[in-house]
Amino acid sequence: MEWVYFGTSIAILVTMVLAVVRGLIGPTIFDRVLAVNMFGTKTVLFLAVISFLSGRPDFLDLALAYALINFIGVLAVLLFFQSRGVRRDAEAEREADK
Template sequence: MFSITSTAMFIAMLLVLIRLIKGPTLYDRVLAVNSFGTHTVLLIGVMGFLNGRPDFLDIALLYALINFVGTIAILKFFRYRAIGDAMWAPPNPKNED
């Protein structure tokens, strides 16, 4: 049963890669990368269960966190063209009224 599940997830990952290549907009491509990361997390979890290695779940959770933070960073970069606070400037103390 788990081998069928892992095969189905692998096929789903291939379909997501097609969406990544053919995506008409940038946001479709970002969504495809995020979906690919989610499928990878699920595949790591299933493979850990198949091999009897429960420590793979820790790796899957870490990868899910990195996937989430990376997606937010990519979307912020494409919206503001900067990751950090590039627009922020400290207040000028000489301009006191």
């Protein structure tokens, strides 16, 4: 059974590398946001597999915490772009009024 876990964790690591590459080369902001999100998901999976590989499934707690927290960062990014867009529109309007 162990080699299955080992193979899976290698596959997940390779996927993590792909996400890092996408995060580094971009080119758009959305590529990077998706890269971070994907990297977070892969980290959750990686921790889950590793905790079985090392025979300590009680450490799944940690993977659970990661899964819960990942979501918040992405929502913050969403809010950031939303408020930046509105602020830019408002500034453009003000410029036009002058």
